[in-house]
Amino acid sequence: QAQHNAMDGTEIYTGWLSGKSKSELEGVTTALSLSNKGTKSEILECIKEHLKNTPDLCQDCHFSGLY
Numbered sequence: 307q308a309q310h311n312a313m314d315g316t317e318i319y320t321g322w323l324s325g326k327s328k329s330e331l332e333g334v335t336t337a338l339s340l341s342n343k344g345t346k347s348e349i350l351e352c353i354k355e356h357l358k359n360t361p362d363l364c365q366d367c368h369f370s371g372l373y
Contacts, residue, residue: 320371323350337368 319334326334331349332342340352357363357372364373 318368318371323353323372334372 317333317337319337323331323334328346328349331346331353334353335342335349338353338356340356342349344352353372357369363369
């Protein structure tokens with residue numbers, strides 16, 4: 307269900323990224339159109355870098371909870 311929601315844009319992401327499982331992080335990467343290849347640490351860094359470089363996402367209700 308979470309994967310489906312990520313793909314259709316209805317998932318709302320909140321909480322600390324570091325506390326999420328690799329599977330949960332892969333859902334975030336899908337929603338952000340990022341690669342989900344690599345270790346959990348690599349995926350986490352990819353997401354963090356993307357959020358840092360895309361500050362307008364903090365206004366998006368789907369991702370604001372990650373900031």
